[in-house]
Amino acid sequence: MPDLSINFAGITSPNPFWLASAPPTNSGYQVMKAFDAGWGGAVWKTLGVPVINVSSRYGGVNYRDKRLVGFNNIELISDRPLADNLREISEVKKRFPEHAVIASLMVQSRQEWHDIVRQSQDAGADGFELNFGCPHGMCERGMGSAVGQEPKVLQMIVEWVMEVAQKPVIVKLTPNISDITEPAMAARRAGADAISLINTIQSIVGVDIDHFAPYPIVDGQGTNGGYCGPAVKPIALNMVKNCAQHPDVRLPISGIGGIENWRDAVEHILLGASSVQVCTAAMHFGFGIIREMVSGLEQYMVEKNFQTIYDFVGKALPNVRHWEDLNMKYQVKAHIHEEKCIGCQLCYTACEDGAHQAIRLQAGTRTPAIIEENCVGCNLCSLVCPVDECITMERHDDGTQHLTWKERTAAGNIPTTFNDELAGGRHHWVPEPAAALGKERHKTLPGKARALGVIEHKTE
Amino acid sequence: MAEFSTPTTAQEFAENFAQLKPNMSRNEALYESSRCLFCFDAPCITACPSGIDIPQFIRQINSGNVTGSARTIYEANYFGNACGKVCPTEVLCEGACVYNLQDVKPIEIGRLQSYATTQAIAENKKLFAPGLANGKRVAVIGAGPAGISAACELRALGYEVVVYEAKAQPSGLTLYGVAPYKITNEEALAEMAYLQGQFGYEVRYHAPITGRDDLAALEAEYDAIFLGIGLGHTSALGLPGEDRANCVGAVEFIEALRQRQAGTPVGRMVVVLGGGNTAMDAASEAARLGAENVVLAYRRGKDEMGAYHFEYDLAKGVGVRGLFNVAPLEILGDDYVTGVRFIRTAVADGRVQEVPGTEFTQPCDMVIKATGQAKQTHFLHHIPGLELDNRGRIVADAVGQTTNPQYFASGDARNGGAEVVNAAAEAKVAARGIHAFLSK
Numbered sequence: 001m002p003d004l005s006i007n008f009a010g011i012t013s014p015n016p017f018w019l020a021s022a023p024p025t026n027s028g029y030q031v032m033k034a035f036d037a038g039w040g041g042a043v044w045k046t047l048g049v050p051v052i053n054v055s056s057r058y059g060g061v062n063y064r065d066k067r068l069v070g071f072n073n074i075e076l077i078s079d080r081p082l083a084d085n086l087r088e089i090s091e092v093k094k095r096f097p098e099h100a101v102i103a104s105l106m107v108q109s110r111q112e113w114h115d116i117v118r119q120s121q122d123a124g125a126d127g128f129e130l131n132f133g134c135p136h137g138m139c140e141r142g143m144g145s146a147v148g149q150e151p152k153v154l155q156m157i158v159e160w161v162m163e164v165a166q167k168p169v170i171v172k173l174t175p176n177i178s179d180i181t182e183p184a185m186a187a188r189r190a191g192a193d194a195i196s197l198i199n200t201i202q203s204i205v206g207v208d209i210d211h212f213a214p215y216p217i218v219d220g221q222g223t224n225g226g227y228c229g230p231a232v233k234p235i236a237l238n239m240v241k242n243c244a245q246h247p248d249v250r251l252p253i254s255g256i257g258g259i260e261n262w263r264d265a266v267e268h269i270l271l272g273a274s275s276v277q278v279c280t281a282a283m284h285f286g287f288g289i290i291r292e293m294v295s296g297l298e299q300y301m302v303e304k305n306f307q308t309i310y311d312f313v314g315k316a317l318p319n320v321r322h323w324e325d326l327n328m329k330y331q332v333k334a335h336i337h338e339e340k341c342i343g344c345q346l347c348y349t350a351c352e353d354g355a356h357q358a359i360r361l362q363a364g365t366r367t368p369a370i371i372e373e374n375c376v377g378c379n380l381c382s383l384v385c386p387v388d389e390c391i392t393m394e395r396h397d398d399g400t401q402h403l404t405w406k407e408r409t410a411a412g413n414i415p416t417t418f419n420d421e422l423a424g425g426r427h428h429w430v431p432e433p434a435a436a437l438g439k440e441r442h443k444t445l446p447g448k449a450r451a452l453g454v455i456e457h458k459t460e
Numbered sequence: 461m462a463e464f465s466t467p468t469t470a471q472e473f474a475e476n477f478a479q480l481k482p483n484m485s486r487n488e489a490l491y492e493s494s495r496c497l498f499c500f501d502a503p504c505i506t507a508c509p510s511g512i513d514i515p516q517f518i519r520q521i522n523s524g525n526v527t528g529s530a531r532t533i534y535e536a537n538y539f540g541n542a543c544g545k546v547c548p549t550e551v552l553c554e555g556a557c558v559y560n561l562q563d564v565k566p567i568e569i570g571r572l573q574s575y576a577t578t579q580a581i582a583e584n585k586k587l588f589a590p591g592l593a594n595g596k597r598v599a600v601i602g603a604g605p606a607g608i609s610a611a612c613e614l615r616a617l618g619y620e621v622v623v624y625e626a627k628a629q630p631s632g633l634t635l636y637g638v639a640p641y642k643i644t645n646e647e648a649l650a651e652m653a654y655l656q657g658q659f660g661y662e663v664r665y666h667a668p669i670t671g672r673d674d675l676a677a678l679e680a681e682y683d684a685i686f687l688g689i690g691l692g693h694t695s696a697l698g699l700p701g702e703d704r705a706n707c708v709g710a711v712e713f714i715e716a717l718r719q720r721q722a723g724t725p726v727g728r729m730v731v732v733l734g735g736g737n738t739a740m741d742a743a744s745e746a747a748r749l750g751a752e753n754v755v756l757a758y759r760r761g762k763d764e765m766g767a768y769h770f771e772y773d774l775a776k777g778v779g780v781r782g783l784f785n786v787a788p789l790e791i792l793g794d795d796y797v798t799g800v801r802f803i804r805t806a807v808a809d810g811r812v813q814e815v816p817g818t819e820f821t822q823p824c825d826m827v828i829k830a831t832g833q834a835k836q837t838h839f840l841h842h843i844p845g846l847e848l849d850n851r852g853r854i855v856a857d858a859v860g861q862t863t864n865p866q867y868f869a870s871g872d873a874r875n876g877g878a879e880v881v882n883a884a885a886e887a888k889v890a891a892r893g894i895h896a897f898l899s900k
Contacts, residue, residue, distance in 0.1 A: 064490075064493075064494035064522060065490050065491045065494035066494075342558040342559070342561035342562045343499075343503065343558050343561065344497045344499040344500070344558045345499055345500035345501060346497060346498070346499065346500060348500055349500035361501075366503065366558075386497055386562075387562060
């Protein structure tokens with residue numbers, strides 16, 4: 001079997017799956033239960049001066065019948081006395097010496113940082129995660145994302161921590177910033193051992209349209225919270241990639257954001273993460289999801305013949321390029337596998353209204369046909385098709401040519417004026433605007449109901 | 461032992477006749493509506509005789525606009541809830557759902573439709589209002605799906621409408637002829653009350669229009685007359701012994717069942733004659749009323765039955781036994797039925813032929829004839845110039861106008877007997893036809 005264990009900046013763990021600093025790591029009870037279930041590590045709910053929370057605290061984004069594709073919270077750091085947390089950290093470490101217990105910390109003064117770092121390492125914590133990410137409640141007090149958004153302040157605080165820390169220090173970054181690599185580089189300059197990202201994204205998850213208040217509602221009102229869950233994974237992946245590719249960051253990355261199964265974890269790892277942290281999925285489904293995550297990761301590694309996690313950390317990074325480096329000679333076109341088509345015609349209407357009018361309907365069948373000369377290979381049809389592998393994108397160039405925007409620019413072969421002959425869409429067929437008006441079928445109300453129409457009411 | 465014991469209370473009746481398409485909860489509607497693909501030019505719409513914009517109403521349910529969903533449904537079909545429950549959706553909208561081609565369960569369109577309309581009815585949502593009065597009057601004969609649909613549409617167009625109904629309650633076969641496990645009396649009547657509340661047509665119950673004098677009075681009083689009279693009683697078979705007690709017509713049996721419910725008498729051993737959907741209903745119902753043996757006897761083979769497959773499956777599922785390629789010769793008994801004498805048949809060159817020497821007797825204590833309903837030709841002959849086709853159906857043009865221009869017709873009397881949805885859809889068209897005729 002492959003070896004799932006990791007040594008993350010000096011913190012060892014039987015597998016790369018850690019619980020993120022959040023409600024699931026609020027107590028020794030939860031962390032022990034999680035380790036017992038198979039989690040490799042836990043970043044303790046952030047320690048500091050205990051807070052007082054409000055009720056309610058969480059809001060969800062549902063998509064159709066799927067609950068919590070997005071999630072947000074307005075909960076703060078630990079509301080438990082520090083001594084209780086530290087005592088439980090000791091207990092957990094005694095019972096689970098091989099597992100990683102990382103103390104998440106957030107305080108203000110240099111003295112407080114020194115005190116809490118010393119007390120945490122005395123309690124047996126394997127490392128620290130400095131919470132410079134929390135985007136609500138704490139930032140207004142000059143902590144959390146208020147620090148993460150000011151690289152100089154971040155650097156100074158990390159330096160304070162490094163003065164006393166005898167265990168690895170991870171700096172947790174906020175995504176609420178234009179360029180995530182700025183605070184990442186500040187962490188490196190200050191001597192941090194690793195970074196973790198992303199913390200939650202400042203958000204309003206929804207508005208109660210009956211009571212005119214944002215969710216979650218606290219006595220008829222609400223505030224912006226921190227967004228997480230499956231919906232944030234794409235944002236997290238991009239920021240993980242940005243840090244992993246940056247030549248001046250060069251720190252181990254703990255990937256956080258939208259990780260719910262092994263596949264999400266592999267994606268984070270392929271873009272440079274060497275441990276992953278999970279919160280929302282554990283809050284939604286409980287600690288039991290770890291079995292699927294470990295099993296899936298193991299199977300993936302067996303099939304790819306990876307012996308350790310490090311065999312594929314960052315393996316996708318060489319293929320993540322700037323847009324200007326992509327091969328403009330590469331050409332794919334959609335192909336409809338007629339035998340699989342169920343005739344929903346979503347591809348037709350998507351291409352017709354949302355893309356390039358490159359799919360037509362055919363008499364006598366509900367299966368649409370690709371108009372190859374109009375197809376720009378955008379993928380939209382294959383994305384909306386509800387049948388697996390029914391629409392595939394087939395390569396049409398011969399694979400011999402390679403030309404990038406950068407190369408075209410260097411050769412002076414790019415459009416530069418508003419009506420340039422070199423415009424990419426210059427000779428691409430576009431229907432006459434007026435041709436849109438006669439298309440009855442574009443209204444989704446055909447058949448008898450449409451023929452009859454609705455009575456225009458002149459009521460008594 | 462029979463599958464069902466004879467129901468003696470309303471609750472037992474409700475259990476034996478449990479709804480095939482029970483009302484959805486909000487959660488179930490959310491899950492089911494979430495599955496809809498929102499097909500372009502959706503096949504379900506094309507398959508619906510009333511052309512309801514199904515993807516639209518499902519999307520409205522999904523986004524929490526249930527009232528808007530009910531409006532979408534009712535704008536196309538005034539029997540929105542009834543059709544959601546009683547339509548043979550398996551061969552209409554749900555049969556056309558593209559999921560079938562993917563071996564995925566089709567969307568439960570009928571139940572979603574009823575979810576939206578039931579909520580509008582329960583909350584008495586104001587969706588429609590009578591149109592500005594145009595001073596013209598239309599009489600509607602028959603308060604069934606055709607008549608009520610025509611009345612709604614005519615009211616929306618500003619006509620004064622009086623519906624003449626021979627029976628005590630509205631909605632026709634939805635209340636008197638559909639199997640009780642498809643829709644309850646309360647549900648059928650609630651939709652009627654809702655529609656009448658919205659449109660404000662008048663219904664005169666116990667007001668049969670029977671002869672020339674009645675018609676002449678209507679002709680004088682109204683600008684147009686809509687015929688939504690449906691079909692008549694079960695046709696006689698012309699068999700010896702057909703008049704014995706407990707030899708009943710399916711239509712009459714079902715009507716009694718819908719009215720008397722748990723108190724409906726049924727035999728211990730029942731023979732149902734026929735192979736259509738009404739035969740399947742009657743057989744199922746006899747079994748659910750506690751009959752120990754129900755035999756469905758049909759002149760041809762199983763595959764030649766006119767009934768939908770799922771209707772036969774439903775009957776089989778409650779213990780009904782099929783007896784195929786048999787023709788009844790005589791209803792046996794004294795005052796009461798004691799059996800049916802059959803002869804076996806064979807189909808040669810498409811024609812049913814009796815096989816000599818194969819007579820046998822099937823003992824029973826009840827015979828239900830589900831062998832078709834008579835047309836109301838006697839009544840229709842009182843209408844001057846009204847042409848019927850060779851099967852007794854009213855001849856009408858595309859908008860329902862008959863050969864007597866003052867008369868329009870829709871529903872079973874014109875189409876020979878079809879679904880509620882056909883009557884509802886045709887009547888809407890006919891109402892527009894009346895409007896066009898009277899607007900000339």
